[in-house]
Amino acid sequence: MSIKLEHLNYVYSPGTAYEKQALKDINLEIPQGEFVGIIGHTGSGKSTLIQHFNGLLKASGGALYYNGENIYGDGYNMKQLRSQVGLVFQYPEHQLFEVDVLSDVCFGPKNQGLSSEECEKRAREALELVGFPEKYYRQSPFELSGGQKRRAAIAGVLAMRPSVLVLDEPTAGLDPKGRDDILNQVEHLHKNTNMTVILVSHSMEDIARYVDRIIVMNQGEKMFDGKPKKVFSHYRDLEKVGLAAPRVTYIMHALKARGMNVRTDATTVEEA
Ligand code: ADP
Structure with a gap:
């Protein structure tokens, strides 16, 4: 499952006074299983870029191939793409809402129409992958610590069993220990699965410690891309x-x- 972008451009609010070209001629390929960091100053285009990976934003120009298939082609199954490329937004805990953690993590698989048993199996597997303690499975997500909330939210995406996990600033707002815990967990996850992990960060330190490859964004352009x-x-x-x-x-x-x-x-x- 590779992701390939060819001459990808994105313009917000085209033809209005607010028009803004957020991505300019992006070319890149991410093979399955890679651990990639995307780094850049605020406003450099990181969030815009990753929202293309699972089709949330549609390019204004250029192409995106997922596993060799053009996602903008007629009849492309966008729903399937969204379940294969899991996107964890910034402050993902704001999207926790069910009565307890297990139900929350079950939400995605349930939406896919899977049986309750299968949903629970996937939710437990996902919670285990992020190191979420079993004693809190029946707790309200709102009663958890910041780090545990974030783990639960990441598990909610993992429960869909994606091939690609995209994390937008997963350590934002956490204390140094919480930050290390989450990143170590993400590294562990990457080592123990063949999942592609794409980590967006503005922190050079976080990126330096974990990833195999760095993509540097600057003013909507890819500035560097390499080890x-x-x-x-x-x-x-x-x-x-x-x-x-x-x-x-x-x-x-x-x-x-x-x-x-x-x-x-x-x-x-x-x-x-
Ligand atoms: P980053 O994630 O690196 O902070 P973004 O992708 O959020 O960068 O933003 C890239 C550029 O696009 C910025 O100039 C930002 O102001 C602009 N932008 C982001 N979202 C919108 C939007 N919804 N409407 C208009 N411009 C936007």
Whole structure:
């Protein structure tokens, strides 16, 4: 299941005074099983881009192929695409609403018309995947801690058994421990399934610690796309577009901790 974008453009409110080209000529391909980070300053086009992955937004120009099929082609099954590409929005806990966690996580599979037994099986499997403690399954989602709420919300998407999981700023608003817990869990999830994971973040640190590949967005364009080591070697350019370059030493340590051989000094970052 690969995702491929060809010359993709997106314009908000075309032909009005509010017209805004949010994506400009995006070309990229994400093979199944990759762990990709999308990074960029606020307004660079990250959210707009990921909403194309599951067809929530339709490109103004260009094409998007999912598993080789043009999703804008006649008769394409958009509903199926939405269940295969699971999108976890920012602050996903705002969408929790059922009486208890298990019912909430069951909501997606239930909507697909699956039996109650199958829904519960999938919900339990999804909650386990995100490390949600069983003792809270029957608790109201509103009584949970911030980190647990977020886990429950991610489980709600996983219960659809997607092939691709897209997370938009999954650590927003969490304390440092909650942030590490969620990201470690996402990493664990990626290691234990063949799911493609696409992590949107504005945090260089989060991205450096986990992903195999980084896509840098800037003003609606793809600025860099490659392995972390390669992308971070352009750190002066990253700094120019407002991406946390002062912490470059930290990033290099994070890469080293993952066994990537890099050399840093005060002014340059080079491959050793
Ligand atoms: P990011 O996720 O990187 O913060 P977005 O994709 O949300 O960026 O936004 C990209 C650009 O599109 C920004 O200039 C933003 O103001 C604009 N934009 C986003 N949503 C809308 C909308 N609904 N209507 C008009 N412009 C929008």
